[in-house]
Amino acid sequence: MRDDAALLVALQHADSFFPGGGTAFSWGLEPLHGDGRVADAAAVERFLGTQIERRWASCDRPFLVAAHRAAGDLGRIAEIDRVYMAMVLPRELREGAVRAGGALLEIHRRLATAGAADYRALVRDAGASGALPVVQGFVWRACGIEEAAAAALSAHALSVGVVGAAIRLGIIGHVAAQAIIMAMRPLIAAQLAEPALDIREAHSFAPAADIAAMRHETQTARLFAN
Amino acid sequence: MATRAPDGRTYLSRQYASYPYHICRPQIVEGDPAGMMTLYLQSCAGGMFEHDRLAESVRVDARAAMHLTTQASTIVHSMTEGTASQTVELSVGSGGCLEYLPDPFILFPAARFENRIRLLLEPDATAIVGEAFLSHDPRGGKALYRGYASEVRVERDGELLLLDRMAIEDPSEPVPGAGERYRAHGSLFILGMPGAEAEILGAVRTALAGVAGGYVGASALPRAAGFSVRILAEDAWALRQATLAAWSCARLAATGRSPHPRRK
DSSP states (O other): OOHHHHHHHHHHHHTSOOOOOOOGGOTTTTHHTTTOOOOOOHHHHHHHHHHHIIIIIIIHHHHHHHHHHTTTOOHHHHHHHHEEEEEEEHHHHHHHHHHHHHHHHHHHHHHHHHTHHHHHHHHHSSSSOOHHHHHHHHHHHHHHHHHHHHHHHHHHHHHHHHHHHHHHHHOOOOOHHHHHHHHHHHHHHHHSSSSOOOGOOOOOOOOHHHHHHOOOOOOOOOOOOO | OEEEEETTEEEEEEOOOOOOOEOOOOBBOSSOOOTEEEEEEESSSSSSHHHHHHEEEEEEOOOOOEEEEEEEEEEEEEOOSSOOEEEEEEEOOOOOOOEEOOOOEEEETOOOOEEEEEEEOOOOOOOEEEEEEEETTTSSSSSSSSEEEEEEEEETTTEEEEEEEEEEEEEESTTTTOOOOEEEEEEEEEEESSSSSHHHHHHHHHHHHHTTTTTEEEEEEGOEEEEEEEESSSSSHHHHHHHHHHHHHHHHHHSSOOOOOOOO
């Protein structure tokens, strides 16, 4: 694939216009905001930085990379999926990963991406979960996106999802949102410069967001699923 | 190893301890489920030091019941370059019950520590497992530990139920990402409790809501394994209150009686 063609593929999948279902989730931001713990742009940036460093880089990325490297071996991908799900303890974050992954899988099924229909059948009939990072890794590979680009796409999607949620919650405006996305860039690049962890070493630690997501389960006034 | 005697009481059927461990005499605590044994595991070392490699292995046989704890927090002392580690293997037989609630690790400045807990559950086994740490500078300053890694892995019949793995390196806050306010973090896993899960979870949440100095949440685990509790606490007292509240509530829901806090 020529470089400009690869860039166009990456642009298509990074675009928030792509109907991947990412707008229903705040990944813990809404409840932290509700608990008065995230109230301004600086706090949103800190929250996203923590998500990138302590959840995405050390946990989501290894699983995405493992699914990418599984090269369409759906049995192996289902195993990776199972371990990921055992590592996400707050129910809403687990369900968010499954719903967002399911939406991405479904659109790729309809686009006839290789393996998407078969994996969707495994999710429907054989107890596979279809968690977001795992689905991203495997469908993006099937679309011809290389491993490093797939990881960058996933970090970008998380950043856009979180700042998008922050805008809709009325914490920040569009300019601050872009400034936060720019501030994440060196953080994400520094992570991508390091090799991805093996999933046997994957870890995550974002207790404030975990606790907020747990508390969100009993909150009735909400915009987001987590 | 804890085994159920014909009269229903749990007794220590086999034990082995070498330095620095000391296994205290089993006790019966009033208010506990019939036959439950309480055991304190003590260390005579004055804490964990650089290059310490400790290992514990605990088996609770079918239908036996044990509450295993420590007498006090474990200090993890300052280190130069090395690390200290502890590996805990727990297994609970069918219908058995284990409560593994050690006091928190107190991480001194420049301490590095790895804690690894693996729990194997047989069918109908129940367990409550706790893991917690606290950052503390004995000189009253703000110096922090250098590393803390923890893994809690729970399997039932060869199936992975949960894997909680964290790794903190060179933290800039006592609990990374939680702000300067919180000095302690704890996790509690309540596993295999029979009956009305939603009600137990609701009760645990109500009990936790009353804990001052903490930011606490509880949620159902994957595969209907039970639930997890996460605790951020301003100090050791708040951490202990939240842990006691969740434990007490889970016990009440499972057995109909609240437990008495263990003497420390």
